[in-house]
Amino acid sequence: MAFSGYRQVDLLAANRSLGLLISEKGKTRFTGTLAGAEKTVPSLSQDKKKNYILVPGEDGGFLTKLGIASENGVIHDKKQAKYRQINKFLEQIEAVSDRLPKSGVIRICDLCCGKSYLTFAVYWYFTYRLGRMTEMYGVDLKKDVIDYCSALAEKLGWDGMRFETGDVSRFSPPKKPHLVISLHACDVATDYVLAGAVRSGAEIILCTPCCQHELNSQLNCPELAFITEHSMLKQKLAAAATDALRAKMLEIYGYRVTVCELIDPEETPKNLLIRAVKSHGKWDGSSYGWTSGGEQELCEEYKAACRLLGVTPTLSKLLMI
Numbered sequence: 001m002a003f004s005g006y007r008q009v010d011l012l013a014a015n016r017s018l019g020l021l022i023s024e025k026g027k028t029r030f031t032g033t034l035a036g037a038e039k040t041v042p043s044l045s046q047d048k049k050k051n052y053i054l055v056p057g058e059d060g061g062f063l064t065k066l067g068i069a070s071e072n073g074v075i076h077d078k079k080q081a082k083y084r085q086i087n088k089f090l091e092q093i094e095a096v097s098d099r100l101p102k103s104g105v106i107r108i109c110d111l112c113c114g115k116s117y118l119t120f121a122v123y124w125y126f127t128y129r130l131g132r133m134t135e136m137y138g139v140d141l142k143k144d145v146i147d148y149c150s151a152l153a154e155k156l157g158w159d160g161m162r163f164e165t166g167d168v169s170r171f172s173p174p175k176k177p178h179l180v181i182s183l184h185a186c187d188v189a190t191d192y193v194l195a196g197a198v199r200s201g202a203e204i205i206l207c208t209p210c211c212q213h214e215l216n217s218q219l220n221c222p223e224l225a226f227i228t229e230h231s232m233l234k235q236k237l238a239a240a241a242t243d244a245l246r247a248k249m250l251e252i253y254g255y256r257v258t259v260c261e262l263i264d265p266e267e268t269p270k271n272l273l274i275r276a277v278k279s280h281g282k283w284d285g286s287s288y289g290w291t292s293g294g295e296q297e298l299c300e301e302y303k304a305a306c307r308l309l310g311v312t313p314t315l316s317k318l319l320m321i
């Protein structure tokens with residue numbers, strides 16, 4: 001190796017360092033800890049095994065069939081984000097699963113399921129991880145994707161899965177679902193999902209919205225002009241207002257609602273999760289009315305917020321507030 005022109009070379013490794021000094025007369029001297037230095041080796045966190053709920057090899061093969069993992073069970077680089085997203089969603093389900101019936105069939109709808117990575121993962125979780133009888137409905141507009149998912153469920157022998165091509169605005173589950181999930185239903189499709197879930201009396205709704213554009217064109221609030229005059233900030237305000245009003249609407253209908261992050265915002269900006277758990281003893285799902293105090297107040301708050309912002313969200317039309 002030629003070091004022409006250099007007077008000092010330093011080699012650094014995790015637990016070793018070695019220096020080479022070259023004097024003006026060309027004499028060389030080694031420095032550092034070539035042998036025996038005991039230092040703590042820093043952990044290489046990327047190599048650390050994460051405690052995911054769903055791991056390849058235990059998934060019945062669906063991760064490979066859906067193109068998330070290779071035949072040897074290695075998650076493809078391009079699917080790492082999706083894999084993490086599914087696992088985070090499963091963690092959210094695990095966190096609320098004590099609110100689901102302790103025995104009997106668990107009925108779940110995944111609305112706007114797309115290629116159904118999440119649908120299969122959630123079915124796997126209840127059926128194989130928790131050992132529960134599970135009925136899962138996946139609904140999406142795309143017939144080719146739904147046909148593919150139906151064929152895959154059949155191939156896997158996962159006979160509690162049903163897929164339906166259709167518009168979620170018209171979907172009505174055959175029986176009351178215990179859990180309605182939806183990941184990244186576009187814009188107002190999320191409102192149709194939420195309205196359908198409320199009408200069907202779902203116990204738990206877990207919904208990660210996507211592209212909340214609707215209110216951006218409606219916002220008309222002179223008091224907030226200092227925000228809305230900047231189009232980027234207006235978009236963020238519209239998105240936040242959309243989801244805040246959705247959360248309030250679910251509260252009106254008797255759900256306890258938490259809005260939280262699904263995954264690290266550095267992975268995707270579409271990382272907000274609306275988690276709604278039916279609070280028993282209030283609205284019973286049989287009509288659009290409510291039975292006790294509190295809901296009326298929430299309703300007034302909702303209407304006042306809409307008036308302030310100058311908006312009429314799709315969800316308020318669907319749930320008639």
Ligand SMILES: C[S@@+](CC[C@H](N)C(=O)[O-])C[C@H]1O[C@@H](n2cnc3c(N)ncnc32)[C@H](O)[C@@H]1O
Pocket residue numbers: 111112113114115116117118139140141142166167168169182183184185186189192210
């Ligand atoms: C961004 S993709 C998300 C798919 C899947 N949930 C996921 O996270 O991988 C949105 C999906 O919503 C579906 N979609 C949008 N509007 C819909 C509607 N009104 N009824 C049914 N599906 C709809 C689209 O066909 C698309 O597959």
